[in-house]
Amino acid sequence: xxxxxxxxxxxxxxxxxxxxxxxxxxxxxxxxxxxxxxxxxxxxxxxxxxxxxxxxxxxxxxxxxxxxxxxxxxxxxxxxxxxxxxxxxxxxxxxxxxxxxxxxxxxxxxxxxxxxxxxxxxxxxxxxxxxxxxxxxxxxxxxxxxxxxxxxxxxxxxxxxxxxxxxxxxxxxxxxxxxxxxxxxxxxxxxxxxxxxxxxxxxxxxxxxxxxxxxxxxxxxxxxxxxxxxxxxxxxxxxxxxxxxxxxxxxxxxxxxxxxxxxxxxxxxxxxxxxxxxxxxxxxxxxxxx
Amino acid sequence: xxxxxxxxxxxxxxxxxxxxxxxxxxxxxxxxxxxxxxxxxxxxxxxxxxxxxxxxxxxxxxxxxxxxxxxxxxxxxxxxxxxxxxxxxxxxxxxxxxxxxxxxxxxxxxxxxxxxxxxxxxxxxxxxxxxxxxxxxxxxxxxxxxxxxxxxxxxxxxxxxxxxxxxxxxxxxxxxxxxxxxxxxxxxxxxxxxxxxxxxxxxxxxxxxxxxxxxxxxxxxxxxxxxxxxxxxxxxxxxxxxxxxxxxxxxxxx
Amino acid sequence: xxxxxxxxxxxxxxxxxxxxxxxxxxxxxxxxxxxxxxxxxxxxxxxxxxxxxxxxxxxxxxxxxxxxxxxxxxxxxxxxxxxxxxxxxxxxxxxxxxxxxxxxxxxxxxxxxxxxxxxxxxxxxxxxxxxxxxxxxxxxxxxxxxxxxxxxxxxxxxxxxxxxxxxxxxxxxxxxxxxxxxxxxxxxxxxxxxxxxxxxxxxxxxxxxxxxxxxxxxxxxxxxxxxxxxxxxxxxxxxxxxxxxxxxxxxxxxxxxxxxxxxxxxxxxxxxxxxxxxxxxxxxxxxxxxxxxxxxxxxxxxxxxxxxxxxxxx
Numbered sequence: 083x084x085x086x087x088x089x090x091x092x093x094x095x096x097x098x099x100x101x102x103x104x105x106x107x108x109x110x111x112x113x114x115x116x117x118x119x120x121x122x123x124x125x126x127x128x129x130x131x132x133x134x135x136x137x138x139x140x141x142x143x144x145x146x147x148x149x150x151x152x153x154x155x156x157x158x159x160x161x162x163x164x165x166x167x168x169x170x171x172x173x174x175x176x177x178x179x180x181x182x183x184x185x186x187x188x189x190x191x192x193x194x195x196x197x198x199x200x201x202x203x204x205x206x207x208x209x210x211x212x213x214x215x216x217x218x219x220x221x222x223x224x225x226x227x228x229x230x231x232x233x234x235x236x237x238x239x240x241x242x243x244x245x246x247x248x249x250x251x252x253x254x255x256x257x258x259x260x261x262x263x264x265x266x267x268x269x270x271x272x273x274x275x276x277x278x279x280x281x282x283x284x285x286x287x288x289x290x291x292x293x294x295x296x297x298x299x300x301x302x303x304x305x306x307x308x309x310x311x312x313x314x315x316x317x318x319x320x321x322x323x324x325x326x327x328x329x330x331x332x333x334x335x336x337x338x339x340x341x342x343x344x345x346x347x348x349x350x351x352x353x354x355x356x357x358x359x360x361x362x363x364x365x366x367x368x369x370x371x372x
Numbered sequence: 373x374x375x376x377x378x379x380x381x382x383x384x385x386x387x388x389x390x391x392x393x394x395x396x397x398x399x400x401x402x403x404x405x406x407x408x409x410x411x412x413x414x415x416x417x418x419x420x421x422x423x424x425x426x427x428x429x430x431x432x433x434x435x436x437x438x439x440x441x442x443x444x445x446x447x448x449x450x451x452x453x454x455x456x457x458x459x460x461x462x463x464x465x466x467x468x469x470x471x472x473x474x475x476x477x478x479x480x481x482x483x484x485x486x487x488x489x490x491x492x493x494x495x496x497x498x499x500x501x502x503x504x505x506x507x508x509x510x511x512x513x514x515x516x517x518x519x520x521x522x523x524x525x526x527x528x529x530x531x532x533x534x535x536x537x538x539x540x541x542x543x544x545x546x547x548x549x550x551x552x553x554x555x556x557x558x559x560x561x562x563x564x565x566x567x568x569x570x571x572x573x574x575x576x577x578x579x580x581x582x583x584x585x586x587x588x589x590x591x592x593x594x595x596x597x598x599x600x601x602x603x604x605x606x607x608x609x610x611x612x613x614x615x616x617x618x619x620x621x622x623x624x625x626x
Numbered sequence: 627x628x629x630x631x632x633x634x635x636x637x638x639x640x641x642x643x644x645x646x647x648x649x650x651x652x653x654x655x656x657x658x659x660x661x662x663x664x665x666x667x668x669x670x671x672x673x674x675x676x677x678x679x680x681x682x683x684x685x686x687x688x689x690x691x692x693x694x695x696x697x698x699x700x701x702x703x704x705x706x707x708x709x710x711x712x713x714x715x716x717x718x719x720x721x722x723x724x725x726x727x728x729x730x731x732x733x734x735x736x737x738x739x740x741x742x743x744x745x746x747x748x749x750x751x752x753x754x755x756x757x758x759x760x761x762x763x764x765x766x767x768x769x770x771x772x773x774x775x776x777x778x779x780x781x782x783x784x785x786x787x788x789x790x791x792x793x794x795x796x797x798x799x800x801x802x803x804x805x806x807x808x809x810x811x812x813x814x815x816x817x818x819x820x821x822x823x824x825x826x827x828x829x830x831x832x833x834x835x836x837x838x839x840x841x842x843x844x845x846x847x848x849x850x851x852x853x854x855x856x857x858x859x860x861x862x863x864x865x866x867x868x869x870x871x872x873x874x875x876x877x878x879x880x881x882x883x884x885x886x887x888x889x890x891x892x893x894x895x896x897x898x899x900x901x902x903x904x905x906x907x908x909x910x911x912x913x914x915x916x917x918x919x920x921x922x923x924x925x926x927x928x929x930x931x932x933x934x935x936x937x938x939x940x
Contacts, residue, residue, distance in 0.1 A: 117742075164917050165664075167921045168921045168924060171736060172742075172924070173684065173737045173738065173741070174678060174873070175920050176868075176920075177684075177738075178874055178877050178920050179917050179920045179921065181916070182913045182916030182917040182920065183917055184913070185913035186909070186913025186914055186916075186917065187913070188913070189910030189912065192910075193910060201758055262906055304745070304749070304866070307742065308746070315738070346753045349745075349749045349750045352746040352752070354746060356743045357731040357732065360735060371736075420827060444821075444824035445824045448922075449827055452825075456821070460819040460822035461818070461819070462814065462817075462818030464682075464817055464818045465814060465818060473812065473823070473826055476808055476812050476826055476827050477826070477827040477830055479808035480807075480808060481809055483836075486803060486804055486808075486809050486810075487803050488803065489799075489803040489807075493803075493807050493808070496808060497806075497807065497808065534828070537825075538725050539826075540826055540827060583633050610666070623668070
């Protein structure tokens with residue numbers, strides 16, 4: 083029982099991170115129908131930039147905030163200089179562009195922060211809390227708690243603010259939104275920026291637990307994307323559910339089956355979902371009109 | 373023996389009955405038109421017949437064979453071809469290549485022969501090219517033999533699709549709104565083209581809005597309204613049918 | 627006699643000439659090694675181009691087929707003692723069967739979904755290759771025996787240059803034969819409009835499976851050759867980044883252009899070497915070049931240059 087609980091704790095923690103990454107994917111995909119393969123690098127940048135600012139002397143909170151801001155700007159830059167100029171190119175071309183961007187960001191991170199692993203101190207202490215025989219890290223509570231707040235905040239943003247509704251409009255029908263006077267360019271910038279911020283936040287939250295380096299983005303990004311597809315690409319609730327499901331499944335598989343194949347879980351899940359139910363858990367089905 | 377027989381064909385999308393209990397038969401050598409107001413279910417009917425949709429109920433019998441659940445490529449093998457309301461031109465190929473694709477069924481498709489570039493592949497392609505040129509001239513596209521498909525005007529593309537469908541040497545050709553988007557001069561050429569196709573031995577089923585074209589070229593007409601059969605008969609009979617007049621033809625047409 | 631030189635024949639002759647003449651220009655072993663690696667990558671790309679460029683599909687997991695071919699050669703030759711040519715053939719058959727098995731369900735998907743499915747498949751295979759220590763030697767890889775015919779051992783950059791050169795020429799020849807045929811036109815029709823293609827008698831699912839298997843076989847054979855050339859194989863040959871490299875080579879060179887695929891392979895194989903001068907900035911510059919090229923020349927290098935050369939509007 084204690085073991086199960088242990089796996090559950092780590093599963094939900096990492097699942098919350100996947101959910102944040104998946105939300106980032108969903109935001110960008112909804113607004114622009116682009117799959118942002120550089121999403122994982124936002125996570126990496128958040129963690130590493132915070133490490134950098136802390137090393138420069140800033141306390142944790144301002145460093146984190148600055149790192150998030152920086153990543154938001156990187157998100158803007160990605161949209162403005164890489165995605166926007168390629169609008170109308172084929173799916174393959176755009177995929178290559180965002181992959182190129184992720185290599186670029188990784189390369190940049192390598193130059194700035196080197197190849198080492200870096201630590202961030204846990205927000206409120208390292209001593210695990212014992213619950214039912216299982217150890218729960220206080221940082222995990224931060225991860226889950228902040229993620230929950232983010233989800234609520236996004237809900238409010240999309241439901242009650244003009245900017246959020248504009249984003250929804252663009253995701254449903256770009257042309258119609260434009261005709262209503264919505265600046266699609268601004269919405270796209272916003273979606274990339276917001277995605278960057280979400281990714282960075284995830285990176286800062288998880289860095290105290292898993293360490294961070296210039297390469298952490300790749301796998302996180304891919305798995306976050308798997309989570310988004312499992313939940314239903316483009317669906318907010320789907321991203322969250324997908325992330326949690328994936329995180330827990332991974333922890334369970336690592337614990338009960340084999341830790342060597344832990345990484346494979348996400349990709350097996352995505353294959354199964356795509357073949358059986360491409361829309362994902364919350365996805366919608368459509369028919370092609372001829 | 374009817375070439376095409378439709379029996380109680382029904383298609384539901386959610387709660388919407390796009391096509392409901394429609395039955396009719398098309399005789400070989402005829403030009404058969406399906407008309408009706410927008411949303412009457414004409415294109416859905418087409419998609420059901422050509423295997424793009426699966427019906428909720430009913431049967432499609434082509435050349436006395438039950439082809440209700442047959443996929444489009446099987447129907448093509450049996451001799452059915454079609455054009456599309458929203459052009460489905462292969463824009464990644466030249467005009468001539470588009471029509472040559474229509475010759476796929478008759479072409480030499482052996483994998484080893486292809487990989488080793490055996491002479492019969494080249495012969496097959498030369499024959500396909502010749503036939504494609506002939507068909508392009510047949511539909512009036514003699515000026516576009518060397519054109520890229522993405523450089524052609526809309527009217528020419530509609531005729532290109534017809535040439536491509538004819539390249540498959542179908543027994544039955546279904547034309548989905550061939551005159552849609554054409555100016556009056558171009559539309560006036562469609563009727564004679566359809567008659568040329570029929571005279572060459574292909575039965576034609578037509579969905580169309582242009583009444584002048586329909587009345588001028590059809591042997592029989594089926595009128596759909598709200599997915600159901602409203603009337604069927606010759607042009608004169610349909611024109612005189614008060615239900616049809618009320619539902620569709622209105623005043624000042626034909 | 628003038629009728630003999632079609633564009634196709636001229637291209638193939640030029641390629642043969644280039645392959646024959648190149649050794650005279652290569653100063654030392656290092657450059658021969660580069661040429662060989664380019665050729666091996668080019669074989670994969672020519673096959674992948676059939677799938678991406680002509681048939682309009684996508685695969686972000688093709689390195690898995692490459693890696694499986696490499697490991698098949700390694701395992702069958704080293705552990706089972708099979709002759710390298712048998713191992714290579716067996717690998718190709720195995721990979722083709724695998725590709726055939728996954729083709730139908732996966733190729734029903736389109737666009738991003740297809741990309742992700744192939745990505746998932748590729749990563750799963752690379753993870754398996756990484757973890758199955760007993761069979762594959764795990765993350766450290768395993769050695770591959772040299773090819774030998776009787777007492778004659780196949781070795782040396784010069785020998786391998788000719789092997790790969792001939793293999794590349796054959797790959798291009800087969801690819802061109804496939805494209806310029808009714809089957810090839812049917813594949814391009816699938817790319818143009820699946821719906822229309824099906825109404826013209828083309829079994830779309832079967833066509834997609836066919837080209838997927840063919841491109842997988844190309845990758846497998848190239849992988850086998852690579853394994854025997856390098857005399858070593860590691861799981862990174864099957865990894866996601868390798869898959870991305872292959873796709874980038876194809877897209878960079880120009881989709882729907884067999885020679886473009888070769889050129890793309892040449893550029894992207896040589897580029898990291900050229901960028902090595904940048905040391906730590908290598909990835910930064912590489913990523914920048916990737917983005918810039920795709921943004922400025924979305925159709926790829928060869929088609930864009932051909933268009934400019936012809937003076938037509940782009």
